Amino acid sequence: MVYxxxxxxxxATCYNLHMNTESEMLFQELINLRKEINxxxxxxxxxxxxxxxxxxxxxxxxxxxxxxxxxxEWITPDSPTQRVGGTVMEKFIKVRHPAPILSLANAFxxxxxxxxxxxxxxxxxxxxxxxxxxxxxxxxxxVVLRYEKGIFVQGATRGDGEIxxxxxxxLRTIRSLPLRIPVNANVFVxxxxxxxxxxxxxxxxxxxxxxxxxxAGEKTYLNPRNTTAGSLRQLDSRITANRPISLYxxxxxxxxGWFPETQMDSLExxxxxxxxxxxxxxxxxxxxxxxxxxxxxxxxxxQLPYEADGIVIKINSLWLANDLGFVGKDPRGALAFKFPxxxxxxxxxxIGVNVGRTxxxxxxxxxxxxxxxxxxxxxxxxxxxxxxxxxxxxxGDRVLVKRAGEVIPYIIGPILESRTxxxxxxxPPAVCPACQQPTEHLEGEVAWYCVNSACxxxxxxxxxxxxxxxxxxxxxxxxxxxxxxxxxxxxKDVADIYSLKKEQLLALEGFADKKAENIIxxxxxxxxxxxxxxxxxxxxxxxxxxMASDLAKVYHDLDSIGRATIEDLQTIEGIGPNIANAIVDxxxxxSNRQVVAKLKAVGVWQETNFIEPHxxxxxxxxxxxxxxxxxxxxxxxxxxxxxxxxxxGKVTDNVTRKTSYLVLGENPGSKLEKANALxxxxxxxxxxxxxxx
Numbered sequence: 023m024v025y026x027x028x029x030x031x032x033x034a035t036c037y038n039l040h041m042n043t044e045s046e047m048l049f050q051e052l053i054n055l056r057k058e059i060n061x062x063x064x065x066x067x068x069x070x071x072x073x074x075x076x077x078x079x080x081x082x083x084x085x086x087x088x089x090x091x092x093x094x095e096w097i098t099p100d101s102p103t104q105r106v107g108g109t110v111m112e113k114f115i116k117v118r119h120p121a122p123i124l125s126l127a128n129a130f131x132x133x134x135x136x137x138x139x140x141x142x143x144x145x146x147x148x149x150x151x152x153x154x155x156x157x158x159x160x161x162x163x164x165v166v167l168r169y170e171k172g173i174f175v176q177g178a179t180r181g182d183g184e185i186x187x188x189x190x191x192x193l194r195t196i197r198s199l200p201l202r203i204p205v206n207a208n209v210f211v212x213x214x215x216x217x218x219x220x221x222x223x224x225x226x227x228x229x230x231x232x233x234x235x236x237x238a239g240e241k242t243y244l245n246p247r248n249t250t251a252g253s254l255r256q257l258d259s260r261i262t263a264n265r266p267i268s269l270y271x272x273x274x275x276x277x278x279g280w281f282p283e284t285q286m287d288s289l290e291x292x293x294x295x296x297x298x299x300x301x302x303x304x305x306x307x308x309x310x311x312x313x314x315x316x317x318x319x320x321x322x323x324x325q326l327p328y329e330a331d332g333i334v335i336k337i338n339s340l341w342l343a344n345d346l347g348f349v350g351k352d353p354r355g356a357l358a359f360k361f362p363x364x365x366x367x368x369x370x371x372x373i374g375v376n377v378g379r380t381x382x383x384x385x386x387x388x389x390x391x392x393x394x395x396x397x398x399x400x401x402x403x404x405x406x407x408x409x410x411x412x413x414x415x416x417x418g419d420r421v422l423v424k425r426a427g428e429v430i431p432y433i434i435g436p437i438l439e440s441r442t443x444x445x446x447x448x449x450p451p452a453v454c455p456a457c458q459q460p461t462e463h464l465e466g467e468v469a470w471y472c473v474n475s476a477c478x479x480x481x482x483x484x485x486x487x488x489x490x491x492x493x494x495x496x497x498x499x500x501x502x503x504x505x506x507x508x509x510x511x512x513x514k515d516v517a518d519i520y521s522l523k524k525e526q527l528l529a530l531e532g533f534a535d536k537k538a539e540n541i542i543x544x545x546x547x548x549x550x551x552x553x554x555x556x557x558x559x560x561x562x563x564x565x566x567x568x569m570a571s572d573l574a575k576v577y578h579d580l581d582s583i584g585r586a587t588i589e590d591l592q593t594i595e596g597i598g599p600n601i602a603n604a605i606v607d608x609x610x611x612x613s614n615r616q617v618v619a620k621l622k623a624v625g626v627w628q629e630t631n632f633i634e635p636h637x638x639x640x641x642x643x644x645x646x647x648x649x650x651x652x653x654x655x656x657x658x659x660x661x662x663x664x665x666x667x668x669x670x671g672k673v674t675d676n677v678t679r680k681t682s683y684l685v686l687g688e689n690p691g692s693k694l695e696k697a698n699a700l701x702x703x704x705x706x707x708x709x710x711x712x713x714x715x
Contacts, residue, residue, distance in 0.1 A: 048089060052096060055086045059102040065439070071248065073420065073440045076161075076331060077363035077393075080128055104350050113257060114187035117178040119166055120216050120276040124183050126334065127352040129359045132313050135335065138357050139309045142337075142346055145354070149346075152337050155285040156304040156315050157272060159332040159358055162222030163251040165193060166275065169215040174201045179255070183351070192254045195263040196221065203295040214278040217292065219271035223250050224327050227266035236412070244422055244435045245365065246329050268328070271297040284338045302326065305338070316359060323361055332360035361395075367437060368392040370421045373404065373448045377456040377479035381563075383470040385410060385448075387421070387433050394425040402431040407450045408468050414438075416445035454479075462563075462607050464600045473604070474613045475561060476515035482508050484561050488516040491660070492567055493559035494548040498541045506530050515613075516559070517620035519545055549626050553578065554667070556626070560617075562608045564601035568674060571667050572596060580618050584609040641670025642714050649677050651694060652687030654707045662707070669714050677702055685710055 059082050066072040066079070083102065090097050097104065129135055143149040164180040177193035178186035193199055204211055223231070223246040231249070232242040243249040253265035274281065274288045282288040286305060293299050306312045312335055319333050336356040337343040343355025372388040385404040392399055402423050404410055413435045415421065420440035425431040454461055454472035456479035463470045475484055485504045489496040496519070507513040512526055522545065527538040557570035565573065572594055577583040583605070591602040608614055648666050650659050650673065657665065662685065663673045677684060677696040684697040684704045697704055705713075 048093070049096065052086065052089045052093075055082055055089070056100075056102060058082060059086065063102065071252075071439050073367065073437050075363055075366040075422070077360075077366055080130075080360065084128075114179075114189065114255070117166075117176065117181075117186045117188045119178070119181075119184060119186060122183050123164065123166055123180045123186070123218060123275070124348075124351055124353060126356050126358040127349070129357050132316055135313060135316070135357065135359060136309070142354050146342065146346060148339075148342055149337075152309075152339065152342060154306040154309065154312050155289075155336045155338050156306055156312060156319070157334045157336065158300055158302050158319075158326065158328075158330045159334050159360070160220045160222050160270060160300070161247045161329040161331050162220040163247070163254055165189070165219055165221050165254070165269070167193070167199070167217050167219065167271070169203060169211075169217075171213055172203050172211045174199070174203075187255065189254050191259040192256060192262040193221075195259055196267050196269050198269045198298045200296040203297070209294045210280065211295070212277045212279045214276060215274070215295075216276035217271050217297065218273040218275050219269055219297070221250055221254055221267055221269050222246060222328055223266055224268055225329065226327065227268070231266055242413075242435075244437075269298055270300045272299065282340060284340060285336050286338055288340070320361060324364075331363070332358055334358050362393070364395055365422055365424045365434070366392050366394050367420050367422050367440075370415065370417060370419045370433070370436075373410070373415075373417055374401075375451055375455050377454055377472055377477065380483055381472045381474075381477065381480050383407075383451065383454070383461060383472060385450075387423075389421075389423065392423065394423060394431060397425070399423065399425060399431045402433050404433055406468050407470055410448055416441075416447050418442075418445035456480075457613070459611060459613055462604070464603055467600065471563060473563065473608050474611055475608075475617050476613045481513075481515070485513065485516055485519070487561050488559045489519070489548075490559075493555055494551055495555070496541075496548045497544045498537070499544070503530075503541070506532075515617050515620070517617050517624065517626070520549070520621070520624040520626055552668075556580075556621075557583075560608070563604040565605065567663075568672060569596060569601065571672065580622070584615070584618065643669040643671030646671045646682040647680055648673050648683050648685055648710075649675070649681050649693060649697070649702075650685045650687070652690035654685070654687040656707060662710075665714070666710075683710070 059079070062072065062074060062079055062082070072079075086101070087103055090101065090103060127138075129138060139149070166178045166180065166186060167174065168176040168178075174194070175190075176188065177190045177199075178188050180186055194201065203215075225246065228243070228246040228249060235242050249265070250267055253262050253267060256262050271292050272289065274291065282291055289299055289303065304315050306315055316333070323330060323332075334356060335358075337346075343353065346354035348354060369390040370387050371390060374386050374388055376384045376386060378384060385407060387402045387404050389400055389402060402425075404415065409415075413433075415433060415436050419436040421436050422434040423431055424434050450463065450470055451461055453459060454474060454477060457472065457474050457477040459472060459474040459477065461470050462473050472480065477484075482501075482504055485499075485508065486501055488494055489499040489504065499519075504513075507519075507522075507530075510530060512522060513519060522542065524535075524538045524542055527533045527541060528535070552574070554567070554570040554574035557565060557573055558567050573583060576594055577586065586605070588599065588602040588606050591597050591605055592599065597605075609618075643666055648671055650662055654662055666673050671682075674681070677693050677700065679700055679702075681697070681700075681702045684693060684702050686694065686704050686706055694704065696702075
């Protein structure tokens with residue numbers, strides 16, 4: 023015996039049903055579905071804090087409908103399929119709507135639209151000549167607005183479709199909501215006018231709100247819909263006033279003295295009254311044009327300035343739509359077509375870490391597989407470790423995942439209401455997952471780094487930098503050859519380049535005698551590069567060409583820099599605590615010290631061969647700072663830079679008050695204007711060369 027409990031009687035109504043085991047299991051599933059859907063209705067409509075995505079909720083309702091269609095005798099008045107989800111919170115005054123404010127049946131495939139059309143055509147032959155209106159299905163909070171003699175007097179939420187919550191004071195704070203209508207005094211205004219709309223946040227406004235909250239050290243929000251709903255259902259309207267809420271109105275619910283005949287008439291009337299109406303609305307003369315419109319919307323849904331999860335298809339004739347009646351709570355004259363979900367919730371099982379080619383460590387989420395936008399997603403980006411901390415994302419959390427268009431899926435944040443206490447906080451790795459060497463994170467910086475120059479995950483990038491023109495300038499070692507050297511196992515760190523033999527290169531694809539000889543010759547020629555070039559080539563974070571040149575003027579070999587303390591390094595102009603830390607950390611890595619030793623062993627550097635030919639103080643450009651702009655007559659910028667540095671000068675990219683001279687070539691940029699504004703002397707190439715000679 024199974025008991026069904028309905029709402030129509032004060033006592034439970036008992037049905038004696040004889041079922042087999044399969045029916046009992048199906049009936050139990052129905053009971054569980056109703057309980058689960060009612061729970062999610064409460065979280066969504068009452069608490070404004072859903073714990074599952076819209077698509078997941080739709081799947082539950084669709085399954086419940088399937089069971090009830092198989093067993094109509096099990097349908098009771100309290101089933102979620104027979105009423106709009108949501109109840110009224112006691113803290114708000116209750117408002118009875120003048121007409122039911124109902125939701126719509128959902129479609130997920132163009133075939134569902136054709137099936138809907140065929141069903142209503144069987145009920146009324148006039149549907150064959152029907153035209154349609156397609157509107158965006160904005161993801162916000164439905165509101166019902168009442169005007170008396172043109173004055174806004176009351177606003178309410180949809181609530182359960184019959185009774186809503188009075189949020190008049192909060193709605194008044196929305197600047198796009200007209201407090202008096204019409205804007206045009208020549209337009210007829212009904213004595214009583216009740217309209218329906220959607221309150222929401224523009225994406226740019228939502229992002230700006232979160233940025234301001236983050237800057238103030240306050241909690242940020244997950245998505246625009248929940249933020250809008252929570253803002254409008256505040257008891258203090260001053261809080262609502264600080265939220266960038268927008269409004270679009272799309273339906274006339276009640277109008278005394280005049281009522282529109284079509285939906286297009288309604289929208290035009292609302293615009294004339296001064297209500298904000300969405301621009302993205304299409305008129306479709308036939309159901310075929312509706313199907314074509316669906317494909318157009320599929321392409322542009324991600325480009326809208328607001329969140330929308332689909333479109334609403336309405337029969338244009340309001341009289342015909344009304345005559346078609348309802349199926350349960352769903353009006354037959356309209357249909358909501360939903361695109362594949364862009365936001366869903368799932369469980370974060372693990373946080374992995376990738377090592378980029380520049381040594382930056384990037385976290386990523388490993389998820390329970392979930393469908394987003396028609397694609398099964400198993401991983402999503404977490405941006406950086408600060409993001410994980412700021413959002414308080416933990417392993418085991420139910421998280422909200424978003425994928426829009428072709429954008430890589432990313433974690434919006436955790437659904438805190440779903441926490442059980444078993445979730446674990448994530449700690450950034452102390453060692454690199456690729457090479458197991460210690461990681462580096464400097465205070466005030468977002469990124470964590472692996473600073474091991476021989477790390478397998480970044481070896482190719484390190485080699486490309488080492489051989490580049492601004493570093494050791496090994497001609498012929500391009501990206502493709504560097505990749506071949508690494509993939510073949512011939513090079514496992516930058517020092518291995520100097521142990522290469524011609525026979526080893528000839529074994530690689532694309533090499534002949536001349537090519538191999540040229541590369542070996544270029545490698546050998548690079549052994550005599552200036553010390554500053556080698557410092558640049560090592561790829562120490564923060565040590566570019568200018569900083570390497572400054573270091574080379576104080577330290578004349580790698581051993582002496584390796585012995586320098588953070589305090590020693592900070593005595594050099596331009597080196598602050600972060601760069602000093604980075605240099606010390608680099609030389610403290612055992613693998614990097616091994617590279618330094620190997621470079622020394624193969625004759626790339628010795629203690630004596632890097633000392634500058636003249637002391638800095640005796641050089642003609644000592645202490646001078648130059649900026650080069652435009653095209654010079656004889657030398658390239660790189661060549662002129664080397665000339666200046668060999669003669670004790672320093673070259674920077676930006677003109678400041680500390681700049682000694684701007685070296686001017688043809689077609690200069692804005693640097694000339696800045697130099698003139700700051701009073702920096704301007705010289706040409708000839709003048710600079712005369713200063714050296």
